């Protein structure tokens with residue numbers, strides 16, 4: 001047989017599940033809804049010269065980020081440090097985290113916030129930045145920090161529009177101290193988006209500004225936040241109207257839904273304005289998380305569910321993945337109970353788990369994970385091998401690969417994982433081995449995970465897209481060299497952009513007519529103990 005046919009199975013699934021309306025959701029088939037953050041899935045089959053090489057193309061949302069933390073000091077750092085019981089600790093910590101994010105010293109990655117933040121180091125940093133100590137954060141404070149930081153970062157453009165409109169002139173906004181700006185953003189977010197009673201939010205923000213900066217800063221916060229509360233109460237917030245030509249409409253939408261203009265233009269062009277708005281609303285919503293029970297350690301989903309019940313963490317079991325449990329809140333309790341530290345479970349999106357279902361690791365397989373670090377999928381694939389077979393994990397980033405190795409030990413799957421620190425393009429040329437299953441979880445724009453990675457929208461530039469496209473093409477070429485005849489190549493990204501998904505696949509098939517798309521439905525529907533033996 002010859003030729004290649006590209007058939008989209010459900011291209012609308014290039015959007016997160018939560019993006020669909022309740023009515024649409026009710027019409028989705030279970031297998032399709034399983035793609036909770038799924039992006040697209042289609043399959044090409046080609047029996048070209050190399051015969052029986054199939055390519056399962058899949059794209060899912062997931063979260064990863066290199067971290068390159070630097071510290072930054074605020075002018076208040078030199079002040080005498082004393083305990084201040086009047087300032088609410090969650091606002092103080094939120095303001096300092098936001099400042100670090102703004103200055104490039106931290107990421108608003110929600111897992112990072114939930115998993116690592118607010119330890120002794122962070123409190124010491126808060127103390128140095130603000131010039132005073134607050135009491136330690138309790139669980140409720142930590143939840144509020146997560147909510148305020150994530151929300152304030154997402155809504156930054158919108159909040160700044162309000163602040164500029166309420167300042168007496170543009171210069172006052174332009175020249176504002178970075179910490180003062182964060183305090184104002186928090187206050188506006190609390191009043192406008194969280195519905196916190198203005199008297200509480202205003203008083204608290206004024207207090208931080210006065211103690212951490214100076215009395216004049218407190219007065220400015222007071223003036224702006226009170227004006228905001230008044231206008232909100234009268235329902236006359238100074239917001240732009242969506243009108244005029246495409247450019248003006250995109251600018252207004254970018255402010256109203258707090259996204260960069262280039263993203264809005266891209267989406268209105270490809271999805272239409274109404275869809276683009278729904279997508280942005282979805283990006284602005286609070287994300288949920290999921291946990292994967294680590295069966296290799298003898299810890300089953302039932303054990304995890306029992307533990308979550310004991311911890312009183314609300315959860316629901318995944319309908320589509322045997323080992324997964326979904327959480328909306330309660331990550332702090334999971335961390336404190338030591339479940340992650342002991343390797344009994346890991347934080348992994350169902351969408352990332354579904355990529356592994358599509359790879360379909362079986363005992364005895366040799367698999368290569370071409371862009372493996374920090375290793376969520378490698379670890380899950382390794383745990384599916386039941387001790388027989390091997391996962392080779394390649395990544396260009398040594399530090400991230402080290403994390404993968406450490407986690408593999410903790411999860412007790414290190415005996416079936418081999419790591420290589422290399423550029424895939426070099427590795428593929430130099431290495432003579434071929435693999436049954438090849439996973440390319442490619443570096444991408446992350447445009448499908450904007451609700452989870454709150455600051456990503458502000459860091460991504462439209463120019464990145466061209467570079468990423470070229471890299472993805474090169475990595476696909478390299479990955480295809482590692483596929484055994486009759487083997488499988490799975491391509492996944494956490495982007496919803498057709499340029500990084502469908503268009504890369506189409507271009508790949510033109511360069512490699514020996515590959516065919518292989519539908520993924522069966523791998524999702526049948527996934528479970530029958531397919532993967534532990």
Ligand SMILES: C[S@@+](CC[C@H](N)C(=O)[O-])C[C@H]1O[C@@H](n2cnc3c(N)ncnc32)[C@H](O)[C@@H]1O
Nearest residue numbers: 371372373374375376377395396397423424441
């Ligand atoms: C999307 S992340 C992979 C996430 C990983 N699969 C997981 O589930 O945890 C992309 C990875 O590609 C790696 N990478 C980027 N360019 C690469 C290259 N030329 N060769 C190998 N790895 C590369 C990055 O270091 C990054 O860790």
